Amino acid sequence: MIFMSKRILAAACAAATALALSACSSAPSSEGNASKDGTLTVMASFYPLQYLTEKIGGEHVTVTSLTPAGAEPHDLELSPKTVDALASADAVVYLAGFQAAVDEAIEQQAPKTVIDVSPAAELVEANSSANHPSEDEDEDEAQSGESATEEHADHDHEGHDHEGHDHEGHHHDMSADPHFWLDPVRMASAATLVGDKLAEADPANADTYKANAKALNEELSALGDDLVAKTATCQIKTFVTAHTAFGYLADRTGLTQVGISGLDPDSSPSPARLAEIGQIAKDQGVTTIFTEALIDPKVAQTLADDLGISTAVLDPIESQTDSSKDYAAVMKDNINALTTANNCQ
Template sequence: MNSKSKSKSKSKFKIRHLAALSLTAMLVVSGCGNNTAGNAASNGSPANAPSSAAAATTVPAADKLNIKVSFYPMYEFTKNITGELADVEVLIPAGTEPHDWEPTAKDMAEISDADVLVYNGAGMEGWAQQVVDGTSGSKLITVEASKGLEIMEGTEEEEGHDHEHAHEEGTVSGEADHDHEHDHEDEQGEEAHAGEGHDHGGLDPHVWLAPAMAIQEVRTIEAALSAASPENAAAFKTNSEAYIAKLQQLDQEFKDGLKDTKRKDFITQHAAFGYLAREYGLTQVPIAGLSPEQEPSAAQMAEIVEFAKANNVKTIFFETLVSSSVADTIAQEIGAKTAVLNPIEGLTEEDTRNNLDYLGVMRQNLEALSAALNE
């Protein structure tokens, strides 16, 4: 970005300072749950920052875009677009379940002092709309990565309806002609809109788990960053296209790996994989709903057990960052095993040690799904 004079810098600092104070005073921020207890992780970028095709041009720190992103997938996508041409920092610490996180007054001040805030939207970050409203008229550019995508409503499975009926009637055909611009309608045939609040407004925000939809999020972020920093637009475009090529390859790997599986349904503890299921002709049968902390009722548990026995399910999936107790209970009841299907809402310490990123974890998901669907 262009350098500012000292007087303009002082004025800018005062404006930012006043905006931060105003936000701290006026916002009562509510996240998707209570803060995760005992979390010792600190804010900052993941240790295994994604590689980028960015040019090796050295940009003075004062001239770089200051970008805050909500949680890990948004960091991965944004950092692969900017490379070293921007400072990108993730707000939700590693190892923290994003549904549980709330921004502190300090976080709010840092957001207001940034140039850009990138968040997923579709109800994932319950606090995001308040930030957008609270910074209206300021210099902060907010980017809702899922904007323009068709957001699915909570399915019958997630609302505790009959799973066997959903299995018979709700299987998504893998033969549909997708143009991957994703003018999809939800499974009830109605157009859905982004929701707010603790329960995501009854909508499914997990669009990043379908590589083809992740591509659209990358394009949305790239367009916004190019508008925010026109002098770097060409580099952002080059980086974006290089990363999109990797996502397209990943999408093809999922198509090839899942098209001829023995079964098409899978049981998962958290209803996070609806978009992935829709893309590849699968049926997600969630034990609970969209929130990973939602506890299923006794009736829902019995229904899942009945479905698993009737359909000879041998693997019950649970996710990282939350307890596997519900999946363990059902697996023990039917003599099945458990396995991880990762919603990539944050990297674990093990992921970091193994230098995994979005692409690597998604390939692990593909391997796990392929194994379970071919048992």
């Protein structure tokens, strides 16, 4: 997170009136449970959870994302000041186990209301299906090049370097696929949970939170129905992605994803893995290699060029890369891209 420097902050305070001076501070306020405009202050760990919280909270919440817009959330680092700010937030919304820095900060600061969406997300364990292979399977595949049916590279969350210090004792090695938000139905379940928890945190506006959550649940469920309907006639059943973020979407549609990189987009595919993907693409009649805004498209583009096929964007929506498009709009773009690439009638 980027914060105003103390020097600039002091200048602003000096120029303000006595009333404004009382609101200027270089440290988070520890008084009360609401922001100065009377709204609930909520910190969301990354964009999809920010989206849920803003849609459900409406005018009653002020939401800040711990992951900056356009940033990769997998290896998020938090400044000490941001960690301290968690203590004065009314609530934090996060996915336990996904971002080690956030888990660690919540453990240290113990915010008043902690909303973990993982129970509603119903995360799928690795090694449970072809769309959610285990780390060991991926590593073996990348090393040997023997299997042409698995679709993952490794998922390796080493320790996070916070302000230059490596907290190796606090790293998380996820045993489940975290990308639940790419299934709108799972997002709908998370919306209901967030609404219930915000209602508990702010009883005065409980009815509004629950009504907004119900409406959002219905919108997201309809989006899930649209996804299923538009992919039901796909003649191509496999799609190749920059990293293996789309397992839940694949499960919902009955398609199979093949990831160039694994759950962690920083993992690198071996030459043997790329050869496997190329063979799968040929065997399955794949027309498109999907790239992402936050991942260098060079490997995907080279693979597509070698195969003589196209590239297109399939957005994992881990961060908001275009402020003019929210989660729902990007998911609709994803559906259109997928149906075009997979020749869905």
